[in-house]
Amino acid sequence: AERIQGCFQFSMNGKPPAADSPQMTALSVYAYWLSTKAPTGVEIAGRGYPDVPQPKGGYDFKRGEAVYQAQCAICHGDNGEGQKVAGDYVMPPLWGKDSYNWGAGMHRINTAASFIKYNMPLGKPGSLSDQQAWDVAAWVNRHERPQDPRLVEGSIEKTRLKFHANDGVNLYGQQVDGVLIGRGSGS
Structure with missing residues (x-):
């Protein structure tokens, strides 16, 4: 539960x-x-997705933006807003007020890169290189999204230290191009 x-x-x-x-x-x-008839204590084929190691050179936002525009925007929108049909999302927003919040596992660049590598683009999973997956994951996660609901005493820094400092590769509470990431958007 x-x-x-x-x-x-x-x-x-x-x-x-x-x-x-x-x-x-x-x-x-x-x-x-x-899970009926699934064996317990055994890793089932197709469950989850493998980790994608961080490339030696790290990630790059500009390359990520280019990958996003070429491979992701058609489904998720030019501004990460997702797509709606009859008022319901058919393609989820990746940033902004209706996206996952800063507490979701997908805010970690390493987690998002692995998910993207093995599940995206739609219909072509595995077509992106490890570098492209990391770059686009960083691009997506440099944008604002709703605040982590565990916000500690109204402080991004205290929340970063308590929940995000050892939580994979993430941007929460970091300065990116002079902007503090994690302020939250319309949560």
């Missing part, structure tokens, strides 16, 4: 259902049903 609640709170930037709610029971039972 806590894992599912975390998805609601961070990745979806929403309010999680109570652990004892009918909705949580339904989601938990569904997850249990999905």
Whole structure:
């Protein structure tokens, strides 16, 4: 239940259902049903995605912007706004007020790079190099998104130290081009 609640709170930037709610029971039972006959204690093929090591030269925002415009904007929009049909997102926003918040695992550049490498672009997973995956992940995660709901005493720095300092490669609480990342956008 806590894992599912975390998805609601961070990745979806929403309010999680109570652990004892009918909705949580339904989601938990569904997850249990999905794993029927799956072996326990064994890594199942297709689960998750491998880590993509950080390239020797690190990441580059300008290269990431170019990859984004060439490979991602068609689905996620020129400004990361996603796409809606009949008022509902059919392609998620990657930054801005409706995207995942700073507490989501995807805010980590290393996590986003691995997800992107093995799942994107739509219909062509694995077509980006490791470098391109890191570059575009950094580009996406240099943009503002809703605040981490665990904000400590209204302080980005205290929140960075408590939740983000040893949390993979991320930009939360860092200065990028003179802008403090993590202020939050429309959360």
